[in-house]
Amino acid sequence: MKNNRDRSIAFLMLLPSLILLGIFVYFFIGRAIQSSMTDWGENPAQPPLSETVEISYVGLDNYVRLMTSFTESSFRVSLVNTFFFTIFFVAGCIMVGLFLAILLDQRVAGEGIFRTIFLFPMALSFVVTGTIWRWMLQPRGGVNILPTLIGLDPIDFAWVNSQETWFQFLWQDVPRILTFVGIGILLIMAVRYALNQRWRSMGFVAAAAIVGLLVFMAGAWDYIWPALDVPAAEPTIAPKGFNVALLGVIIAAVWQMSGYTMAMFIAGIRGVAEELREAARVDGASELGVYRYIILPQLNPIILSAMIILGHISLKIFDLVFAMAGPDNAKTIVPGILVYTKGFRANAFASASAVAVIMLFFVAIIIIPYLWTQLRSDDD
Amino acid sequence: MNQYTAQQWRRYTIRVGIYVALLLMTAIFLIPVYVVIVTAFKNPAEINLASTWQLPTELYWQSFSEVMAEFGPRFGNSVQLVIGATILSSIMGSMNGYVLSKWEIPGHKFLFPLMLFGMFIPYQAILIPLFEFMRDIDLYGGIPGLILIHVVYGLPITTLIFRNFYVDIPDEMLEAAAIDGAGFWKLYTDIVFPLSIPGFVVVIIWQFTQIWNEFLFAVTMTSNDAQPITVGLAQLAGGEAVKWNLPMAGAIVAALPPLIVYIVLGRYFIRGLLAGSIKG
Structure with a gap:
């Protein structure tokens, strides 16, 4: 079976796919990185779509502008939005999915029907979901008037039109916040190592915390976190924090995707041997105890996978926001929408590419280690 | 007691x-x-x-005919797109999966993850170079171009599903046939392909729903007369003074094909879904 002629045929059959993916993934990524370092579409003297457009290399200017310029504050809002969206969306899907999976694990009648119902939104387009929820979350209708059906007052909440921002902070403070959160995590780890008497690990972690603090005090952030053009204007034109307008989008996203986590968890729970559960029951564990001490620990790797898959989906989110809030809603802007409006409306190809490269960067950080561990354990 | x-x-x-x-x-x-x-x-x-919450006093079907008048060509576009892209990407995925699981191609250990990475990237990252490229090869704006795009970006998931499917076919089966003189093609047509019908069902259903529901390429890579149904729906629902009966009827029309597939063949849909997390 392994003769050379057949092997060559095999390689030739794989080749078209390799070439196509080589061009459409890796060459294009290279092109995008290259474009992001030019003035393509930023130079008013050069119409970006003309055949004779002259494009010059500008280094990291586009990135610096995104991080500092008064006119690019929407990019900073989009980053903060993605951060909060990811946290609430991932946490929501995991909690709802786990709840549904545990409910369906109770040998209920009609289990198949329930599963079909909880999973059906996964078969819909984000555009369909967005359209439906946009109607349901009209400020003076839909969900807001549900309480009136039982004689209560309507809810007064503008959903995607809300202008409120919770947990506000200053963009200039982000490096400080990140540093303190990082050091805090390291210190907690150090205390836990100390309690387990793992002194070497504790030493490493504590040393890392001290080095981090020193580097921070030496002003290292000033080099990688450039100062804003007009720092005073930033909080008024675009306050940073959790934009409440995202809440409705998060609810719709959880409605659509929690069936997915449910399916992952059901597969995981079914993988826990019945003997293991039975043994725990014989040892006197309650039904809840069985979940808490036997099943949940075994689900940890699945929860991690779910966090990574959902996390990378939320970094890329585009269609749902587009359909629910439109591409021009300043409060629900996300990087995916920004690439669209910059690139395909304003023809600002270079800065659109810079935003796209930053998206790719964040996705790559979480996906590359994931792929690596998944495929490595696959080989055994 | x-x-x-x-x-x-x-x-x-x-x-x-x-x-x-x-x-x-x-x-x-x-x-x-x-x-x-x-x-x-x-x-x-x-x-x-x-x-919002009240039942209609009488069934008013006209919204659907209005929507279909507006959607008609777009529904057709989506059908063409989905058929073309699904068939091509499943055939190529099956071939790739066969090669990667049964033929030791030099470097397959790093080629496979490089292929898989393509299904996780944010497509925004390749959107502008893709736009340039499609314009250069004169496929920008039409359905054939969009089919090409969906075939290429569908390759990682279809390859993954088929590869994982074929890994379970025992090598001894192929080796026995190879001793009898079967080559690359005969092994595929006589042994691998007949065993992979469920794999094809999973892949076809998955690609069908994904491509039908897709929006980013649909809205950026097509001109007016080649737009798929998701773009039509977004336009119907966008804007301020919306008559909501139309977007809702449109949502039903756009959701129906994948929903029917899901209800009829749900088991296979879930397998495709879980395959996306690599091992499930």
């Missing part, structure tokens, strides 16, 4: 609690379905914010 009944009582209330929770969640999951249907069947004159 007393304790026994107390325990029975406890178990009974827990059972009731479980079913109440399940029915409550079912209601929450189905609320949007209720809203879509009652709104789509209402006479536009009857639709206002205050009456």
Whole structure:
């Protein structure tokens, strides 16, 4: 079976796919990185779509502008939005999915029907979901008037039109916040190592915390976190924090995707041997105890996978926001929408590419280690 | 005796609690379905914010014919797109999976993850170079171009599903046939392909729903007359003064094909879904 002629045929059959993916993934990524370092579409003297457009290399200017310029504050809002969206969306899907999976694990009648119902939104387009929820979350209708059906007052909440921002902070403070959160995590780890008497690990972690603090005090952030053009204007034109307008989008996203986590968890729970559960029951564990001490620990790797898959989906989110809030809603802007409006409306190809490269960067950080561990354990 | 009944009582209330929770969640999951249907069947004159939750006084089918008049060509575009892209990407994926699982190609250990990475990237990252490229090869704006795009970006997932499927076919089976003189093609047509029908069902269903529902390429890579149905729906629902019976009827029309597939072949849909997390 392994003769050379057949092997060559095999390689030739794989080749078209390799070439196509080589061009459409890796060459294009290279092109995008290259474009992001030019003035393509930023130079008013050069119409970006003309055949004779002259494009010059500008280094990291586009990135610096995104991080500092008064006119690019929407990019900073989009980053903060993605951060909060990811946290609430991932946490929501995991909690709802786990709840549904545990409910369906109770040998209920009609289990198949329930599963079909909880999973059906996964078969819909984000555009369909967005359209439906946009109607349901009209400020003076839909969900807001549900309480009136039982004689209560309507809810007064503008959903995607809300202008409120919770947990506000200053963009200039982000490096400080990140540093303190990082050091805090390291210190907690150090205390836990100390309690387990793992002194070497504790030493490493504590040393890392001290080095981090020193580097921070030496002003290292000033080099990688450039100062804003007009720092005073930033909080008024675009306050940073959790934009409440995202809440409705998060609810719709959880409605659509929690069936997915449910399916992952059901597969995981079914993988826990019945003997293991039975043994725990014989040892006197309650039904809840069985979940808490036997099943949940075994689900940890699945929860991690779910966090990574959902996390990378939320970094890329585009269609749902587009359909629910439109591409021009300043409060629900996300990087995916920004690439669209910059690139395909304003023809600002270079800065659109810079935003796209930053998206790719964040996705790559979480996906590359994931792929690596998944495929490595696959080989055994 | 007393304790026994107390325990029975406890178990009974827990059972009731479980079913109440399940029915409550079912209601929450189905609320949007209720809203879509009652709104789509209402006479536009009857639709206002205050009456969101009321049933239509009479069934008003006209929204659907209006939507189809507007959607008609786009529905057709989506059908062409989905058929072309699904068939091509499943055939190529099956071939790739066969090669990667049964033929030791030099470097396959790093080629496979490099291929898979393509299904996780944010497509925004390649959107502008893709736009340039499609324009250069004169495929920008039409359905053939969009088919090419969906075939290429579908390759990682179709390859992954088929590869994982073929890994389970014992090598001894192929080796036995190879000793009898079967080559690359004969092994595929006589052994691998006949065994991979369920794999094809999973892949075809997955690609069908993904491509039907896709929006980013649909909205950026097509000109007006080649737009798929998701773009039509977004336009119907966008803008301020919306008559909501139309977007709701449109949502039903756009959702129906993948929903029917899901309801009829749900088991295979879930397998495709779980394959996306690499090992499930």
